[in-house]
Amino acid sequence: MENEDWLIEAVAEKLGIEQDKVRDLIKKKLSEFQNLTESAALRMVATENGVVPIRRNYKIVDITDEIGHINITATIKRKFPPREIMIKGKKSKVVNIVLQDQSGSINVVIWDANKVEYIEKEASEGDTISIANAYSRKNKLNEKYELNLGSGCAIKVTKNAMSEKPAANRREYQRISDVKDDSKIYQIRCFVVRLFTNNIFIIRCGICKKKVIDKCPEHGDAAISKTLFISGILDDGLSTIRASFFDKTAEKLLSLSRAESIENKVTDISFGLYEVEIFGVPNKFNENISLNVKDVKPVDYTI
Ligand SMILES: [Zn+2]
Numbered sequence: 001m002e003n004e005d006w007l008i009e010a011v012a013e014k015l016g017i018e019q020d021k022v023r024d025l026i027k028k029k030l031s032e033f034q035n036l037t038e039s040a041a042l043r044m045v046a047t048e049n050g051v052v053p054i055r056r057n058y059k060i061v062d063i064t065d066e067i068g069h070i071n072i073t074a075t076i077k078r079k080f081p082p083r084e085i086m087i088k089g090k091k092s093k094v095v096n097i098v099l100q101d102q103s104g105s106i107n108v109v110i111w112d113a114n115k116v117e118y119i120e121k122e123a124s125e126g127d128t129i130s131i132a133n134a135y136s137r138k139n140k141l142n143e144k145y146e147l148n149l150g151s152g153c154a155i156k157v158t159k160n161a162m163s164e165k166p167a168a169n170r171r172e173y174q175r176i177s178d179v180k181d182d183s184k185i186y187q188i189r190c191f192v193v194r195l196f197t198n199n200i201f202i203i204r205c206g207i208c209k210k211k212v213i214d215k216c217p218e219h220g221d222a223a224i225s226k227t228l229f230i231s232g233i234l235d236d237g238l239s240t241i242r243a244s245f246f247d248k249t250a251e252k253l254l255s256l257s258r259a260e261s262i263e264n265k266v267t268d269i270s271f272g273l274y275e276v277e278i279f280g281v282p283n284k285f286n287e288n289i290s291l292n293v294k295d296v297k298p299v300d301y302t303i
Contacts, residue, residue, distance in 0.1 A: 004039060004042055004067075007042055007043075007046055007051070008022045008023065008042065010046065010051045011025075011042075011045060011046050011049055011051050014049055014050065014051050015049055022045065025045045026038060026041045026042050026045055029041035029044055029045060057071060057072070057073065058070050058071060058072045059072075059101055059102075059103040059104075060072070060074065060099065060100070060101050060103045060104040060105060060106045061103035061104050062103075063106060063136045063145050063147070064145065065136070065145070066135070066136055066137055066138060066145070067135065067136050068135045069133055069135070070131070070133070070134045070135060070136060070147065071130075071131065071132045071133070071134075072099070072101075072130075072131050072134070072147070073101075073128060073129070073130045073131070074099040074100060074101040074106075074128070074129065075099065075100050075101065075126065075127070075128055075129075075160075076097050076098070076099060076123055076124070076125055076126065076127050076128075076129055076157075077098045077099065077100040077105060077125060077126075077237075077275060078097060078098040078125060078189070078236070078237050079095075079097050079119070079123055079124065079125050080095065080096045080097065080237070080238065081095075082094065082095040082116055082119075082120060083095075087111075092111070092113070093113060093116045094109055094110060094111055094116065095109075095110045095116045095119050095120065096108065096110075096237065096238060097110070097119065097123070097129075097237075098237035099129065099147070100275075104271075104272060104273070105191055105237075105272060105273075106144075106145065106146060106147055107139070107144070107147070107237050107238070108131075108146065108147040108148075108149065109146055109147070109148050109149070110149045111148065111149065111150050111151075112149065112150055112151040112153075114151075115149055115153075115155055118155065118157075119155075119157075122157045123157045124159075124160075126160045127157050127158060127159055127160050128157070128158040128160060129155060129156070129157050129158075130155065130156045130158070131147070131149065131153060131154070131155050132153055132154040132155075133152055133153040133154060134147045134148060134149050134153045135147070135148050135150075136148070142239070142240060173187055173188055173189045173277075174186050174187060174188055175188070175236055175238060175239070176188060176190065176234065176235075176236045176238065176239045176240065176241045177238060177239045179241060179282055179289055179291065180282065180289070181282055181284045182282060183281065183282075184281075184282070185279050185280070185281055185294065186278075186279070186280050186281070186282070186291065187277065187278070187279055188234070188236060188277070188278050188280065188291075189236065189275065189276070189277050189299060190234040190235055190237075190275070190276065190278065191234070191235050191236075191237075191272050191273075191274065191275050191276070192232055192233075192234060192253070192256075192269050192270075192272065192274045192276060193232075193233050193234070193235040193240065193270075193272040194232055194270050195230055195231070195232040195266050195267075195269050195270045196230075196231045196232060197263070197267065197270070199229070200228060200229060200230055200250075200262065200266060201226045201227065201228060201229060202226070202227045202229045203224060203225070203226050203227075204224070204225050204227070205218070205219050205223055205224060206223030206225050207219040207222075207223045212224070227246065227247050228246070228247055228250040228251060228254075228262075229244065229245070229246055229247075229250060230244070230245045230250045230253060230254070230266065231243070231244050231245075232245070232269075232270070234276075234278065234291070235272070241289070241290060241291055242288070242290040243278070243280060243290060243291040243292075243293050244283070244290060244291070244292050244293065245296065246292075246293075249293050249294065249295060249296055252295070252296050252297075253269065253276075253293075253296050254266070254269070256269055256274050256276070256298055257269050257274075274298065275298070275299040276296050276297060276298055276299060277296070277297045277298075277299055278291070278293050278296045278297075279293070279294045279295040279296075280292060280293045280294060281294060
């Protein structure tokens with residue numbers, strides 16, 4: 001059953017029985033009705049015993065499977081312009097937003113025309129959105145779960161006084177998918193979703209300038225220099241790109257975290273909780289484009 005242990009728990013608690021006994025009730029339902037899925041049988045058992053089979057208040061971190069009937073309240077961290085797609089030969093509008101709560105962030109796809117219009121008009125980055133009856137699907141491209149809002153769900157946006165910014169002050173950011181193999185500087189707003197924890201220093205011999213492991217075979221360790229080098233993955237809610245941070249820029253990235261040691265900072269930032277604004281130059285290696293980050297700043301939500 002798709003991640004529905006919480007519902008089994010809720011029924012067990014309500015009836016004051018063991019969870020295994022609830023599983024027996026589900027089996028009984030399955031034997032009574034043909035073509036019933038286990039999930040539907042559980043919902044029947046729950047409803048008959050006065051337990052509402054819709055989970056209230058999901059946290060983003062809980063969405064680790066394809067689940068229906070998701071209720072969630074979170075902050076709109078990013079709102080993208082709507083785009084037109086073809087569904088069954090008909091032009092339709094969809095809009096993507098990125099939600100964040102204390103547990104993480106998730107991409108949301110809104111399909112229903114009325115809701116697309118509502119989001120376009122009413123929602124700003126920084127607002128709170130409450131969603132009822134959404135479902136999650138795994139995005140086959142990036143293997144991540146995303147929330148889908150079709151016609152069967154309800155949404156409500158609550159304005160946050162801090163989130164309305166004057167149009168003139170709003171900066172236009174580029175998207176990760178815009179990055180091409182050129183020498184432009186890209187300004188992108190994104191989350192740091194992963195940092196690689198091995199090899200965070202480049203060690204060189206200052207005399208021959210060669211990369212070494214701890215000392216130079218020719219010149220010993222007299223002129224060894226250590227440069228901070230951090231590699232990671234950036235995600236703007238629609239796509240991801242690998243990025244490298246060197247020296248001062250790497251130090252700036254690590255200063256986002258209040259952890260004590262460099263290793264703890266790297267681990268902390270790897271959780272994907274930090275939204276940043278980066279300035280980066282593309283770098284092509286083996287057909288893959290990555291970004292060489294020249295500057296990084298935390299996103300300032302109050303401007
Ligand atoms: Zn050397």
